[in-house]
Structures are given as C-alpha cells and as structure tokens.
Amino acid sequence: MPAEKPGPTVAFHGVTKSFGEAAPAVGDVTLEIAGGSFVALVGTSGSGKSTLLKTINRLVAPTAGHVMIEGADVADRPLPALRRGIGYVFQNVGLFPHLTVGDNIALPLRIAGRAMETRVDEMLDLVELPRDLARRMPAQLSGGQRQRVGVARALVAGPKLLLMDEPFGALDPVTRDSLGQAVRALHDRLGLTTIMVTHDMAEALLLATRVLVMQQGRIVADETPQHLLAGHGGDAAQALVAVPRTQAEQLAALAR
Ligand code: ADP
Numbered sequence: 001m002p003a004e005k006p007g008p009t010v011a012f013h014g015v016t017k018s019f020g021e022a023a024p025a026v027g028d029v030t031l032e033i034a035g036g037s038f039v040a041l042v043g044t045s046g047s048g049k050s051t052l053l054k055t056i057n058r059l060v061a062p063t064a065g066h067v068m069i070e071g072a073d074v075a076d077r078p079l080p081a082l083r084r085g086i087g088y089v090f091q092n093v094g095l096f097p098h099l100t101v102g103d104n105i106a107l108p109l110r111i112a113g114r115a116m117e118t119r120v121d122e123m124l125d126l127v128e129l130p131r132d133l134a135r136r137m138p139a140q141l142s143g144g145q146r147q148r149v150g151v152a153r154a155l156v157a158g159p160k161l162l163l164m165d166e167p168f169g170a171l172d173p174v175t176r177d178s179l180g181q182a183v184r185a186l187h188d189r190l191g192l193t194t195i196m197v198t199h200d201m202a203e204a205l206l207l208a209t210r211v212l213v214m215q216q217g218r219i220v221a222d223e224t225p226q227h228l229l230a231g232h233g234g235d236a237a238q239a240l241v242a243v244p245r246t247q248a249e250q251l252a253a254l255a256r
C-alpha cells in the first residue's frame with residue numbers, strides 16, 4: 001500500500017560540474033524527477049553518474065546550476081538537515097568495521113541525538129534480516145547481508161529520498177537480483193523517491209520506472225523501460241539495451 005505522501009520531487013536546473021581543465025564531468029543537466037518515482041541513472045564508467053547523484057546531497061557542489069528538492073535549492077539548506085532527509089547507499093557500503101551491525105544502523109540517529117533501540121529492530125525487519133544480527137560485527141556478515149545493513153542505515157532516519165550509487169555492484173548475480181527486488185518493494189511500500197546509479201542496463205530496466213542514460217556528462221536518453229525495450233532512446237541507450245538482449249537471445253538459442 002503506497003504511503004499517503006510520496007517522496008519529494010528532485011529537479012536539476014542547468015547543473016554543471018567541472019574538475020579543473022578537463023571536459024565537464026556533468027554538463028548542463030536539466031530535468032525533473034517526479035515524487036515517488038524510481039529512476040535509474042545508467043551509463044558507462046566515467047560518464048558522470050556519481051558526480052550528478054552527489055550534487056543532490058551536496059557531496060559535490062555544482063560549478064553552475066541548481067539542484068532543487070521540492071522546489072527548494074539544496075544549497076540553501078543546512079547540511080545536517082539536508083542529509084537527514086536523504087538516504088545514501090553506495091558500493092561497498094562503508095560500514096564501520098569496529099561497530100556492531102546495530103550501532104552501524106543507529107549511527108545516523110545517534111548523530112541526530114535521537115533514541116534508537118526500537119528503530120534498529122524495526123530497520124532489520126524492514127530489510128528482512130534477523131534481529132539478532134544487530135550484535136554481530138560487519139565482518140561476520142555475507143556481502144548481501146552487509147548491503148542490506150547499508151540500506152537499513154540509509155533509511156533509519158526516515159528519509160523520503162533514497163540515493164544509491166551502484167549499490168549491488170559487488171554482489172553475486174543471485175543476491176543482486178533478490179536485493180534489487182527487495183529495494184524496489186521497499187521503495188513502493190515507503191513511497192520513496194529513489195535514484196539509483198548503475199552501469200547495468202538489465203538492472204535498470206527491471207527495477208526502475210524511468211531510465212536516464214548518461215554519456216560524457218549529459219543525459220542522452222530519458223525513457224521508460226518499456227520504451228527502451230521497444231527501441232527508443234537513441235544509439236547510446238540502445239547500445240546498452242543490446243547487452244542484456246543479446247545475452248537473453250544467446251541463452252534462448254542454447255535452450256532450443
Ligand atoms: P561515473 O560515476 O559515471 O563512473 P563519475 O561521475 O565518477 O563517473 O566521473 C565523471 C568524470 O569526472 C570522470 O572523468 C572522472 O574522472 C571525473 N571525476 C570525478 N570525480 C572527480 C574528482 N573528485 N576530481 C577530478 N575528477 C573527477
């Protein structure tokens with residue numbers, strides 16, 4: 001059942017980020033993401049996906065342009081308040097190895113000075129991990145379990161906007177698949193706005209409601225999965241769609 005109030009809208013207005021003299025990592029991106037959507041940001045390595053994502057939680061400051069959440073410029077908000085409203089999951093999770101799983105999950109609450117015990121149990125339930133994992137150390141978990149803890153930590157303060165940067169990249173394909181579906185289910189249940197960076201078009205097509213394709217810092221395609229599969233979106237997008245499609249065809253041919 002969807003929550004009454006969906007996640008926030010996110011808008012980019014002419015967002016550009018240059019690092020030194022090189023061609024801009026992000027070049028003049030303008031687009032609006034509707035509240036409650038699940039957007040995949042896809043592109044080859046170095047195309048500017050992470051840089052664009054990080055302009056939302058101000059890990060990166062644009063050289064030009066503005067990022068708005070619900071119509072308010074993120075540059076105008078105090079950083080702690082901004083970050084509390086945004087869950088952020090990145091590759092290799094970044095759990096603190098010397099803290100228990102429970103303390104890792106509760107860290108954002110502790111920083112915000114809020115009560116935490118019940119929330120940890122609740123979050124473990126949410127990501128479908130047994131509650132007794134709270135007492136373990138991160139090294140005692142599988143890669144998939146660690147990634148679930150990363151999602152729990154990202155959501156513990158109750159953000160309605162979830163940013164994920166190649167969250168499942170280091171996982172085996174089966175774990176990756178089930179975790180992807182779990183995150184999509186959480187997105188639907190909590191009514192989040194989710195933006196997921198991935199280089200994997202198959203993952204984007206299966207999980208997202210909207211797929212943005214980035215190439216050399218620009219958005220070169222903006223399509224639904226259905227439209228991409230029907231051949232729309234241009235050459236760069238179709239080159240990415242061709243990868244899983246060719247694999248599926250090869251598998252189908254083998255099975256004949
Ligand atoms: P992606 O996430 O799509 O792989 P990135 O956004 O990480 O791409 O990088 C886009 C471009 O910006 C790359 O050419 C990368 O080398 C460059 N870049 C990213 N971060 C920095 C940085 N902190 N300093 C200098 N160049 C950077």
Ligand code: MG
Nearest residue numbers: 049050051165
């Ligand atoms: Mg990246």
